[in-house]
Amino acid sequence: MFRIIRFDLLLKYIALTTVVISMGIYALVQTYWLPDISLFKVITISSIVSTLLILFLLTSFISRKIWAVLAFFDESMFPDLNxxxxxxxxxxxxxxxxxxxxxxxxxxxxxxxxxxxxxxxxxxxxxxxxxxxxxxxxxxxxxxxxxxxxxxxxxxxxxxxxxxxxxxxxxxxxxxxxxxxxxxxxxxxxxxxxxxxxxxxxxx
Structure with missing residues (x-):
C-alpha cells in the first residue's frame, strides 16, 4: 500500500541529519565558546536535534511547506489535499x-x-x-x-x-x-x- 512518505527513508534521513547537525553544533561551540566541551555532549545535542526535527515534521504548517517544495520538483508525489x-x-x-x-x-x-x-x-x-x-x-x-x-x-x-x-x-x-x-x-x-x-x- 502506498504511503505519502516512506517511513524507512524518513528515519534514515532524520538519523543522518541529526548526526550532521549535532557535529556541526559541537564544532561551533568548541571553536568559539567552550573549547573544553566534552564529546559526550554530542549525545545531548543529538537528542535535542532529533526531537526538534520530529516536531517540525509533525507540525502541519512546516510539513506542508516541505511537502510543497518536494512536490514542485517531483510531480509524482501525492498531492496536499488540505x-x-x-x-x-x-x-x-x-x-x-x-x-x-x-x-x-x-x-x-x-x-x-x-x-x-x-x-x-x-x-x-x-x-x-x-x-x-x-x-x-x-x-x-x-x-x-x-x-x-x-x-x-x-x-x-x-x-x-x-x-x-x-x-x-x-x-x-x-x-x-x-x-x-x-x-x-x-x-x-x-x-x-x-x-x-x-x-x-x-x-x-
Whole structure:
C-alpha cells in the first residue's frame, strides 16, 4: 500500500541529519565558546536535534511547506489535499444533494469531515494510494442522518484525484462512487475551493 512518505527513508534521513547537525553544533561551540566541551555532549545535542526535527515534521504548517517544495520538483508525489471542498452527492435515483467537506491532511494521516443537506459524516479510515500512476484516496466513513431516529450507517468511497487548472489557479477534484451498508450506492464529487482547513461547512 502506498504511503505519502516512506517511513524507512524518513528515519534514515532524520538519523543522518541529526548526526550532521549535532557535529556541526559541537564544532561551533568548541571553536568559539567552550573549547573544553566534552564529546559526550554530542549525545545531548543529538537528542535535542532529533526531537526538534520530529516536531517540525509533525507540525502541519512546516510539513506542508516541505511537502510543497518536494512536490514542485517531483510531480509524482501525492498531492496536499488540505482545504475546504464543495460539490454534490448524486443519489441512486439521480437526485443531487449539495455537499461540503473539510480535509485535514498531514504526512501521517488524512481526515475528512463531510456534510450534506441531510447527513454528516466522520472519518473511520483514509488511505492515500497510487494505482498504475493514478492518485486515489480510499475513504471509509460513518454517516449520521439529520432526521432524528434514523440510524447511522457506514460507507466507503474510492476517490479519483484530478487536477484542475495550473499555476496559482490549480485546484483538485475528488470523485468516486460510494457504497453503504444500507445497500445504497451513488456518486460523490468535490472540488477544492480554498486551502483553509478551518472553515465551518456544516448545514445543520
Amino acid at each position: 482545504g475546504t471542498w464543495e460539490g454534490e452527492i448524486t443519489l441512486e435515483d439521480g437526485k443531487e444533494i449539495s455537499a461540503k467537506a473539510v480535509i485535514r491532511q498531514s504526512l501521517l494521516a488524512t481526515q475528512i469531515d463531510m456534510h450534506g443537506e441531510t447527513t454528516k459524516s466522520i472519518t473511520l479510515e483514509t488511505t492515500p494510494t497510487i494505482e498504475q500512476g493514478q492518485k486515489k484516496l480510499y475513504y471509509v466513513y460513518r454517516s449520521t442522518p439529520k432526521t432524528p431516529g434514523w440510524p447511522a450507517y457506514n460507507g466507503s468511497t474510492l476517490f479519483d484525484i484530478r487536477t484542475i487548472g495550473s499555476g496559482k489557479g490549480k485546484k483538485y477534484e475528488l470523485s468516486g462512487h460510494y457504497y453503504t451498508d444500507r445497500k445504497t450506492i451513488g456518486r460523490i464529487r468535490l472540488t477544492q475551493v480554498c486551502k483553509n482547513s478551518n472553515n465551518d461547512v456544516s448545514f445543520y
